[in-house]
Amino acid sequence: MQKRTEKTAKLVFLVFGLIAVISVLAITFYMFVKGAPAFLEVGALRLLFGTSWKPTAENPSYGILFIILSSIVGTAAAVLIGVPIGVLSAVFLTDFTDGSKLGRRISQLLYAAVELLAAIPSVIYGLIGMLVLCPAIYRLEKMIFAGSDTHQFTGGSNLLSAVLVLAVMILPTVTNISVSSIRAVPVSLRSASLALGASKLQTIFRVVLPAAKSGIMTGVVLGIGRALGEAMAINMVAGGAVNIPLPFHSVRFLTTQLVSEMSYSSGLHRRVLFSVGLVLYVFIVIINLLLTRLRKGEKSHEQ
Amino acid sequence: MSNKKIRFSELLLGALIVLSGALLMLLLVTILVFVVIRGIGSVNLSFLTSVTSARKGTVGIAGNIVNTILIIVLTMLFVIPVGVGAAVFLNEYAKPGKLVSCIEFATEVLSGIPSIIFGLFGMLFFGETLGLGYSILTGSLTLILMVLPLVIRNTQEALKTVPDGYRHGAIGLGAGKWYMIRTILIPSAMPGILTGAILSIGRIVGESAALLFTAGSAKLLPKGLFGIFSKIFQSGGTLTIQLYLSATSEGDFDTAFGIAFVLLLIVFGINLITKLLTRRFDATKKK
Numbered sequence: 001m002q003k004r005t006e007k008t009a010k011l012v013f014l015v016f017g018l019i020a021v022i023s024v025l026a027i028t029f030y031m032f033v034k035g036a037p038a039f040l041e042v043g044a045l046r047l048l049f050g051t052s053w054k055p056t057a058e059n060p061s062y063g064i065l066f067i068i069l070s071s072i073v074g075t076a077a078a079v080l081i082g083v084p085i086g087v088l089s090a091v092f093l094t095d096f097t098d099g100s101k102l103g104r105r106i107s108q109l110l111y112a113a114v115e116l117l118a119a120i121p122s123v124i125y126g127l128i129g130m131l132v133l134c135p136a137i138y139r140l141e142k143m144i145f146a147g148s149d150t151h152q153f154t155g156g157s158n159l160l161s162a163v164l165v166l167a168v169m170i171l172p173t174v175t176n177i178s179v180s181s182i183r184a185v186p187v188s189l190r191s192a193s194l195a196l197g198a199s200k201l202q203t204i205f206r207v208v209l210p211a212a213k214s215g216i217m218t219g220v221v222l223g224i225g226r227a228l229g230e231a232m233a234i235n236m237v238a239g240g241a242v243n244i245p246l247p248f249h250s251v252r253f254l255t256t257q258l259v260s261e262m263s264y265s266s267g268l269h270r271r272v273l274f275s276v277g278l279v280l281y282v283f284i285v286i287i288n289l290l291l292t293r294l295r296k297g298e299k300s301h302e303q
Numbered sequence: 304m305s306n307k308k309i310r311f312s313e314l315l316l317g318a319l320i321v322l323s324g325a326l327l328m329l330l331l332v333t334i335l336v337f338v339v340i341r342g343i344g345s346v347n348l349s350f351l352t353s354v355t356s357a358r359k360g361t362v363g364i365a366g367n368i369v370n371t372i373l374i375i376v377l378t379m380l381f382v383i384p385v386g387v388g389a390a391v392f393l394n395e396y397a398k399p400g401k402l403v404s405c406i407e408f409a410t411e412v413l414s415g416i417p418s419i420i421f422g423l424f425g426m427l428f429f430g431e432t433l434g435l436g437y438s439i440l441t442g443s444l445t446l447i448l449m450v451l452p453l454v455i456r457n458t459q460e461a462l463k464t465v466p467d468g469y470r471h472g473a474i475g476l477g478a479g480k481w482y483m484i485r486t487i488l489i490p491s492a493m494p495g496i497l498t499g500a501i502l503s504i505g506r507i508v509g510e511s512a513a514l515l516f517t518a519g520s521a522k523l524l525p526k527g528l529f530g531i532f533s534k535i536f537q538s539g540g541t542l543t544i545q546l547y548l549s550a551t552s553e554g555d556f557d558t559a560f561g562i563a564f565v566l567l568l569i570v571f572g573i574n575l576i577t578k579l580l581t582r583r584f585d586a587t588k589k590k
Contacts, residue, residue: 002479005479005481006479006480006481009480009481009484010396010480012388013388013389013391013392013395013396014392014396015388016384016385016386016388016389016391016392017388017389017392017393017397017406018406019385019389019451020389020406020409020410020413020451020452020455021405021406021409023409023413023448023451024409024412024413026424026428027416027420027421027424027448030424030427030428031420031423031424034427084323085323085326085327086323088319088320088322088323088324089320089323089324089326089327091320092320092321092323092324093324096320096321096324109328110324110327110328113327113328113331114327115574116331116571116574117327117330117331117334119505119509119570119571119573119574120334120509120567120570121508121509121510121511121543121566121570122509122511122512123509123511123543123546123547123550123563124334124338124546124563124566124567125334126547126550127546127550127559127560127563128333128334128337128338130550131337131341131556132333132337168330171327171330175327199313201313201316201317202313205316225415225417226417228417229416229417229418229419229420230417231417231418231419231512232511232512232515232543232547235551236547236550236551255417255419255512258419258422258423259419259512259515262423262426262516263516274423274427277419277420277423280417280419280420281416281420284415284416284417284420285412287415288411288412288415291411291415292408292411
């Protein structure tokens with residue numbers, strides 16, 4: 001009797017353990033099965049490298065090159081802005097505030113702020129972006145393009161706004177992971193550097209940060225993943241026209257393409273949207289593989 | 304001369320570091336202040352207990368609150384047993400090898416998939432293939448996949464801190480493995496399981512992209528007990544979905560900020576609870 005219960009328990013636990021694997025396989029399977037047909041129907045090259053997106057026109061064209069480029073450019077720019085600020089904040093948290101009691105207080109407060117920023121739902125970032133950031137960007141846009149007749153004004157909803165929102169959204173991830181990897185650097189390294197006469201900042205930038213490099217890289221890659229996959233917040237601030245990704249252009253990302261057109265699409269248009277999902281999924285898988293390699297490197301480094 | 308140069312660059316770097324920290328703080332404060340100032344005026348009893356209706360002239364989010372709670376309860380009902388079970392399997396049954404690394408890799412991949420992809424998959428598989436359509440159930444099933452890694456990982460961490468002596472002691476006294484897991488391991492790992500559960504609730508409350516195509520956006524209140532049961536199979540928008548719709552297609556920023564205020568309260572409350580829990584967890588670990 002007991003033996004049978006034991007066996008059942010083991011089997012049930014095994015099944016529960018396999019659900020994660022089955023889910024990943026099912027998601028991958030569905031993404032390919034649903035995303036592939038449009039590649040054949042439209043033609044892979046015309047789909048991936050076409051620049052005209054007119055899904056509802058009489059003679060529809062489905063080119064998603066600008067959408068892919070917007071995602072790449074937007075993510076890269078957000079990472080370029082967000083990562084330095086995140087890493088420097090991490091340095092502030094770990095090395096600028098120890099010692100005095102006040103310093104520890106500030107450090108605790110800032111760390112709590114990072115955690116809260118990470119917990120804020122993305123629609124709230126989008127909402128604040130719409131009402132605080134976009135008007136400011138619009139003022140900047142009016143200043144820059146004051147005399148231009150060719151510029152299409154975006155009212156502040158453009159790539160630049162989206163990049164800034166994304167940069168803010170990846171900050172907590174980058175800061176958090178940088179903090180833990182900086183804290184993991186042995187004290188002896190710091191002490192040795194300081195004892196050799198290096199200043200505090202020299203120690204941080206020449207010794208501590210290089211030693212924490214692989215951990216910080218993990219944070220960067222996680223940030224890339226988060227920026228690439230973010231949908232709702234940037235859908236609220238990016239404008240939404242399919243366009244060349246320039247700062248003051250209204251743009252579409254892979255994610256926002258799905259959010260804004262899925263509800264009313266049908267037929268080939270809908271299948272092309274699944275292909276957009278597939279492209280996004282392939283990007284994410286590549287980033288995940290990169291992440292696994294980085295983490296493995298970190299582990300072997302520790303040993 | 305060169306000494307001066309070094310000092311100048313040091314000063315600049317130091318200033319940049321302090322500025323970055325200050326910017327982070329400023330960002331949080333700006334968001335908080337803006338949401339509180341614009342949102343607090345919309346939030347009152349009728350906002351929380353009624354449904355927006357032009358006929359009655361009321362503005363409220365009661366329907367969205369009910370939908371959010373329903374989705375949380377349904378998701379938790381599934382994901383806690385499955386997640387805890389998976390962690391128990393990984394920690395107590397499986398021997399290190401291909402199967403374990405396969406499951407752990409899958410868990411990692413799952414936690415890296417963006418919510419919009421979950422939404423797409425949920426819509427296609429649960430909504431269309433299984434025929435559940437836009438419903439609270441479709442949304443919940445989708446979210447299970449999304450928060451599963453959180454539950455598995457936190458439970459695993461907790462199980463790792465249970466001393467081996469407990470296991471040997473129980474087995475040595477003649478307890479079966481399943482009995483030992485049920486009466487010793489799970490209770491000892493409870494703080495970790497709870498942390499995972501609460502973090503998952505936080506993720507669900509803030510989630511929007513995965514729900515837009517799965518749970519839909521209906522905001523009416525279900526009527527009576529039967530209404531709540533049948534609501535599971537009907538479309539229902541959560542707070543975040545309503546915020547998104549209010550801010551974009553409906554252009555009703557008062558409601559949007561009211562919801563934002565409520566969401567921030569919930570999310571920060573959850574953050575506080577997790578902090579207290581982990582603190583207790585750490586305290587017991589040190590013993």
